[in-house]
Structures are given as C-alpha cells and as structure tokens.
Amino acid sequence: MGKGGQGIAPEEDIRSICWDEVKQHQKKGDSWIVIDGYVYDTSKFAKRHPGGNVITHWAGQDATEAYRAFHTNFSRVHKYMATIRIGRLEASDITSADDEVKKDFEELREKAKQLGYFKPSIPFFLVTVGQLIFFELIGLFIICYYGTGWLPWTLSVFLLAAGQAQAGWSQHDFGHLSVFKSVPLNHAMHWFTMCFMKGASCDWWNHLHNQHHSKPNVINKDPDVRLEALFVVGEEMPKRMAKKKKTMPYNWQQGYFFAIGPPLLFPIFFQIMTIRHAIVRRKWIDVFFMALFYLRFAIIYSSLMGVWGMCKFYFAMRIIESHWFVWVSQSNHIPMEIDDDKERPWLPLQLRASCNIEGSYFNNWFTGHLNYQIEHHLFPTMPRHNLYKVTPLVRELCKKYNIEFQNKPILTAFFDIVRSLKHSGEIWYSYYHTYHKL
Incomplete structure (x- = not known):
C-alpha cells in the first residue's frame, strides 16, 4: 500500500x-x-x-x-x-486525472523526510514548554511580592494570558504528534500542556481540530464553518443562510464580531464546550487533569485576592488569551475559499483554504509558528520549527500547478478577517432581501 x-x-x-x-x-x-x-x-x-x-x-x-x-x-x-x-x-x-499532482506532492513529502524536516529538536520544545511555567511563575511572583494594585495586577494578568496562549501553541505540537517518536509520550505531554496547564480537554481538541485539518473550510465538515453559525463566511454560506427567515443580522457581523468573537470565544463558548465534552464522553483522564488546573488556580489566587477577585482575574486572563487566539487562528482561513467538498487532492485542498503570515522572530513566537499555516496544513506532523524550511519546495510545486501561495504581513492578515466578514455579510443581505422580497 x-x-x-x-x-x-x-x-x-x-x-x-x-x-x-x-x-x-x-x-x-x-x-x-x-x-x-x-x-x-x-x-x-x-x-x-x-x-x-x-x-x-x-x-x-x-x-x-x-x-x-x-x-x-x-x-x-x-x-x-x-x-x-x-x-x-x-x-x-x-x-485519475489528479494522479500527477498527488505523485508530485508525495515526492515532495519524501524529499522533506530525506532532508530531515520531520526530525524534531527536543531542546526547542523544552524551551517552548519551559516558557509556560516561566510566565505563570513570574505572574504569580508579581502578585505575591507587589500586591494586587492595578499595575502589578495588570502586568500579572497579561503574563498569565501570554502563558495560556503559548500553552495553546505547545499543546498543538503534542496533539499533532510532532515532538516525540513515542505516541504515548506525545499524549502524556498533550495532557500536561492542554489539560493541566490550560484546563481544557485533549479529546475535545482532537475531535474538532482533526476535522478542521482534514477538510479545511469545507462547509459542514470543518467545524469552523458550519451553517448553524453566528457568522457567515465565504461566498456560499451567506447565500444558504439567506433562505432562512430568522437569522442573525449578518450585514452587521463585521461590527458585532468585535463584541462576541475575540472577547468571548474562550471565556464563554470554549469554557463550556470543553468541560461538557470531557464529561459527556467520559474522558476521565482529561477531567482529572482539568480539575487539577482549576483547583490549583482557585486555591492560589483566591488566597491572594479573594474568590470574587480570583474570578475577575481569571476571566480577564481568558479574554486576553481569547483575543490572541482568534486573531491568529482566523487570519489564516476566514479570508480564503469556503465551499462544499470538491474532493480535491491534498495540495490544492489545503492551499485554497490556507494562507501564511510573514515570518519574523516576533510573528513566529506570537503565532506559535502557525504563521506558516500552509506548510503546517500540508504536513501536520512536521515540527513547527522546520516549517519555514519546506516553504521553497512548496512554492515551487504551487508554481508548477498554478496554485496561489498567499503570504501576508500580520496586520494585513488581521484586517482581512474583518474585510471578509463584511463582504460575506453584504452577500447575505443581498440574497436575504431577494428571497424574502423585503
């Protein structure tokens, strides 16, 4: 085979x-x-x-x-x-007619293996995990030493939010089995970084994220672009949602995105869904380590600032983390093609749904190297520190098949989220008034 x-x-x-x-x-x-x-x-x-x-x-x-x-x-x-x-x-x-592009892509994969691009740097991942502990300890030290005045409180909450955001990128590495040859060891570190350090379920992440990777931006297969959404994206989803009489006012979505998108995704939606998923599906290992996270956080911070103060601190941290995650994760996919399953080969499937953000020391750290989203989607088990190395090979193959390889400045990528939401909302508005003759 x-x-x-x-x-x-x-x-x-x-x-x-x-x-x-x-x-x-x-x-x-x-x-x-x-x-x-x-x-x-x-x-x-x-x-x-x-x-x-x-x-x-x-x-x-x-x-x-x-x-x-x-x-x-x-x-x-x-x-x-x-x-x-x-x-x-x-x-x-x-x-099939797609055999040539499939053959060329498989040759590219084999070449990447021969060049060692699938070989992880264990010191690199030790540093990425170490920073999670560093951010948390420094944030705690500031509160303990300087008290809960507005300045140390603010500095501490930002440090913990940074740790949580980076924990999100680290658990992503272990979830994709891109760090260790041992699958059980990857799973063990996934529990540590996702459940214990973030209080979220590994199984919940696997359930959603693997679907996204498998069929990115495919309506009703990628969980991020389902029709029962608060937002419509792409060209086709707005037309279908317009057939429904009762919907969100999607022509305003580029505005209410700022109110219910980045600030509420983690503190409300993900908070509820990840706990519910682990309990309903009886993922007791996830539940155990998640409980340790919440117990640890509650004991430490309620003793320093009281229960109500601890709750405010926690949700402030989650809101900052949520903004961080949403702007990074959505910039790579929302502005791209969103449609039904066309059964495309892997290369065009991923390139039509993904774009890159320009590489730099800051961008690489801020996005957890997911600014190389194209390369990551093509090779999800490739260690993130090697993604940039395979870029020239991917560009060359894209050029051969006339497939666009998009690489944007980070602010342009963020702006394109809002621009694409506005465009999709306008499509919905036009079709909604046509269907219902308003």
Whole structure:
C-alpha cells in the first residue's frame, strides 16, 4: 500500500470493488474509504478511531493523502486497518486525472523526510514548554511580592494570558504528534500542556481540530464553518443562510464580531464546550487533569485576592488569551475559499483554504509558528520549527500547478478577517432581501 512500507500484502482472493460501489457508502454509519487502492469499511471503526470521526469526512473518497499526512506510526495503524479491509479498487479505477499532482506532492513529502524536516529538536520544545511555567511563575511572583494594585495586577494578568496562549501553541505540537517518536509520550505531554496547564480537554481538541485539518473550510465538515453559525463566511454560506427567515443580522457581523468573537470565544463558548465534552464522553483522564488546573488556580489566587477577585482575574486572563487566539487562528482561513467538498487532492485542498503570515522572530513566537499555516496544513506532523524550511519546495510545486501561495504581513492578515466578514455579510443581505422580497 504505497511507499516506505506503508502497505499490507495483497491477498490473491481479495474482492475487487469499483468506484461506483464505493461512492454508495458515504453516509454516517455506512462509510467506505480508499487508501492506496484498497477499500476499507469504516462504518463501525469510525467511533473507535483515535483521531475522532474525521475519518467519516472521507467516506466514498480516496483518503490516501490524508492518511499519510496524519499518521506517524504506520506499522501500528496497519494492524487496525487489516481488520476492516474489504477489497481493492478495480485496476481500471485506480488512475485519475489528479494522479500527477498527488505523485508530485508525495515526492515532495519524501524529499522533506530525506532532508530531515520531520526530525524534531527536543531542546526547542523544552524551551517552548519551559516558557509556560516561566510566565505563570513570574505572574504569580508579581502578585505575591507587589500586591494586587492595578499595575502589578495588570502586568500579572497579561503574563498569565501570554502563558495560556503559548500553552495553546505547545499543546498543538503534542496533539499533532510532532515532538516525540513515542505516541504515548506525545499524549502524556498533550495532557500536561492542554489539560493541566490550560484546563481544557485533549479529546475535545482532537475531535474538532482533526476535522478542521482534514477538510479545511469545507462547509459542514470543518467545524469552523458550519451553517448553524453566528457568522457567515465565504461566498456560499451567506447565500444558504439567506433562505432562512430568522437569522442573525449578518450585514452587521463585521461590527458585532468585535463584541462576541475575540472577547468571548474562550471565556464563554470554549469554557463550556470543553468541560461538557470531557464529561459527556467520559474522558476521565482529561477531567482529572482539568480539575487539577482549576483547583490549583482557585486555591492560589483566591488566597491572594479573594474568590470574587480570583474570578475577575481569571476571566480577564481568558479574554486576553481569547483575543490572541482568534486573531491568529482566523487570519489564516476566514479570508480564503469556503465551499462544499470538491474532493480535491491534498495540495490544492489545503492551499485554497490556507494562507501564511510573514515570518519574523516576533510573528513566529506570537503565532506559535502557525504563521506558516500552509506548510503546517500540508504536513501536520512536521515540527513547527522546520516549517519555514519546506516553504521553497512548496512554492515551487504551487508554481508548477498554478496554485496561489498567499503570504501576508500580520496586520494585513488581521484586517482581512474583518474585510471578509463584511463582504460575506453584504452577500447575505443581498440574497436575504431577494428571497424574502423585503
């Protein structure tokens, strides 16, 4: 099954299946996928899939490129795959018009491996995790030594918010298995950075983030662009939401974004969703380490400033962190193409949905190297400190296939969020008045 030992030896009596039959199985509870020419029935396995239900987004499709992008330990994965393999594609159905771009991208991936771009620097990640502890300890020291006057209080809350933002980038590294060869060790550090340091659920993050990576900006597959949203984005979503009589006033969304987007995403929405997810899905390890975070925070800061003062301090920290996260995360995707699933190869799929922010020492630190969003989406398991190295190879391949590679100054990227929200709101307004003849 592909290069580098990524396959299972074919059996002579294995069933031959045509694409038309595969396409008939692309519903929830009845899903088949294709990987390297072999067909797998993921209908029941989807619920047990360690990466979440992301696997269902490829039902009826060739998931080979996504499979290679997400996994690091192929020998372990194949043990599970062997139990759900039901056949292989008919020889006449294996080739497609997209084979050339897929072949070139796989060669690019192999070249990146040979150049050592998938090899992590452990000292680098020790520093990134160390800064989380540093920010928290310095923030605590300022409150303990200088008291809770407005200046030390403000300085302390900003330091803790910086630590929380950077913890978000660090847990992202471990969640993508991009630090250690050992999957369990990555998971252990994911619990530490996400659950213990941030008070959020690793399983909740995996559930949402893997879907986003698998089908970025695909309506109703990427959780960030679902139709039941407070905002409409792109060209198509506004038209569909306009058919509904009762909706948000999306023509004002570029304004109310500043009130309910950056300031409230973490303190309200994520706060509720991550705790609910861990409890409802009985992720007790997540619940245990999350409880340690809240217990630790409550005991330390309530003793210094009282319960009410601790609550104000906590939500101020979350509001600052929320602004940080929203502006960084949305700048890479919201201004890009947002549409239904076109079943594109991995390269154009990711490039149409992602853009970069220019690299610099500050930008790299501030964004956790997610300013190299294109490279990260193409190679999600590549250590972030190597993403810039693969950029010339990606640019060269994009040029060959006439695919735009967008790289923006950081302020331009932030402004484009508001600009794109305004544009989508105008589309909704026009179509809403047409549908309802107002």
